[in-house]
Amino acid sequence: MSDRFAGKLLAWYDQHGRHDLPWHFDRNAYRVWVSEIMLQQTQVATVIPYFQAFMERFPDVQALASAPVDDVLGHWSGLGYYARARNLQKAAITIVEDFGGEFPDNPEELETLTGIGRSTAAAIVAQAYGKRAAILDGNVKRVLARYHAIAGWPGQTAVLNQLWEHAEEHTPEERPRDYTQAIMDLGAMVCTRTRPDCESCPLSNGCQAYARGETRLYPGSKPKKEKPEKATWMIIVEDEDGRILLERRPPSGIWGGLWSLPELDPALGADELQEACEQHLGMSCSEPELISGFRHTFSHYHLHIQPARLALTQPSKIADADQHRWFHRDEALVLGLPAPIRTLLTQPEQAALL
Structure with missing residues (x-):
């Protein structure tokens, strides 16, 4: 040779x-x-x-x-x-x-x-x-x-x-x-x-x-760049049959094409989540129960996730469609779910440790 x-x-x-x-x-x-x-x-x-x-x-x-x-x-x-x-x-x-x-x-x-x-x-x-x-x-x-x-x-x-x-x-x-x-x-x-x-x-x-x-x-390191910090509300909405509302992510970008939890503007206060659910998702919900927030790090930014659990109080106007769909937890867990969302749905107390 x-x-x-x-x-x-x-x-x-x-x-x-x-x-x-x-x-x-x-x-x-x-x-x-x-x-x-x-x-x-x-x-x-x-x-x-x-x-x-x-x-x-x-x-x-x-x-x-x-x-x-x-x-x-x-x-x-x-x-x-x-x-x-x-x-x-x-x-x-x-x-x-x-x-x-x-x-x-x-x-x-x-x-x-x-x-x-x-x-x-x-x-x-x-x-x-x-x-x-x-x-x-x-x-x-x-x-x-x-x-x-x-x-x-x-x-x-x-x-x-x-x-x-x-x-x-x-x-x-x-x-x-x-x-x-x-x-x-x-x-x-x-x-x-x-x-x-x-x-x-x-x-x-x-x-x-x-x-x-x-x-x-060797090899030389990539020049360091501070990752920006972002935040979002993620809501776990459960209907009277115990189903969870999931939202399909856009086909490109972070978690592209995966099912995730609906997100709301991070600038909202906890007392504004009910009204936001009505306005943006057409759902009447109970007062939110907050779950410990956590930070998830992507390759180019940190995302602070504040989860909240809400119960549907009236029949939802959202029918199963390509973007939004209701799933029982066992159905959801066989889908393509981001790891932190899977943890939130199964062990919400562990999500805060991610």
Whole structure:
């Protein structure tokens, strides 16, 4: 093998790598693709049970393409970054309609599908088809940034371009499937973000950051920016049959397409919630019972949630529709619900601890 980097890495992988991940069995492009999307910004240990349940419900791309979106989001609930699930189904529909249900075996065509970028397309080609293709996920960026002492935050174009050059340079023609798994494993298991185990690393002899004693400096951090603070009322309205009113979120944005609790203007006082329910939702409700508020952090802002429980006092004017719908709790819990909303509906006292 011409590249010593790849040779050392593969020798390490043969002894220490992960060979028994669920998507390694019955391996095909569909299973690899779903695993790659789930693994974006999510740890392997978290993904495994979700992947297994997802495969049981949607065993192939046809099953995913034809499923109700609420079912797809329900099986994603708790994983976060819900645009991934929506994009997954959009791409599945395209694969069925435009590619006859067969995944392309080249990165260029794969990148035309919703939610598939350069690294994900390469991972599918390498892992599913055994073809040479360079990947560059978060773990790989960290390994290469340290090995070559590439300064700067990988989100900057110049830094990213350097990392891609090295990713291409080191990816071998032989055993590309094992190599791509090996370099991801090294980043996840040895070349970790906070406490890299450099003494156990097969690449330490050539690693420039290690030689300088500066592994903590690579890769560079994203420039810090204060997250804005936002607030909202979330109301739990229960009718005489014990059903809860849920509201579908807009298709894009935070929690896009998921079912959530109706929200009201955070500027309202607690004594104004009854009137607000009448004005905005056409419902007559009891006085609110306040539940402990809590803060939920998104990638780009903090949201202060103040929940309130109200009982419907007159028959609602809201009929089941696409935007609003009444659900019994057991029905709601199989839907795609944001994690804090699921906790509010099941253990409201725990929501304050989120």
